[in-house]
């Protein structure tokens with residue numbers, strides 16, 4: 001099952017409103033969701049520039065230039081992916 005399908009299935013179960021089924025699904029899906037989030041965060045972890053300022057950039061977005069800004073600069077850390085996750089989790093604790 002692909003991630004989008006997995007998420008759709010979670011939303012479908014939640015939408016049914018059956019508390020027992022929602023609780024059962026959460027017991028199974030919550031650990032999977034944490035593992036998936038951890039995997040994304042491990043991919044998008046901070047690397048330090050080799051400069052005296054000690055600037056950070058995203059290892060994945062910086063290496064592959066997937067999140068280049070319109071000026072063609074490597075994004076500072078946190079990259080847009082980590083910014084979105086931090087915003088949803090409520091706190092930015094990045095370096």
Ligand SMILES: [Zn+2]
Pocket residue numbers: 044058059060061062067079080081082
């Ligand atoms: Zn990134």
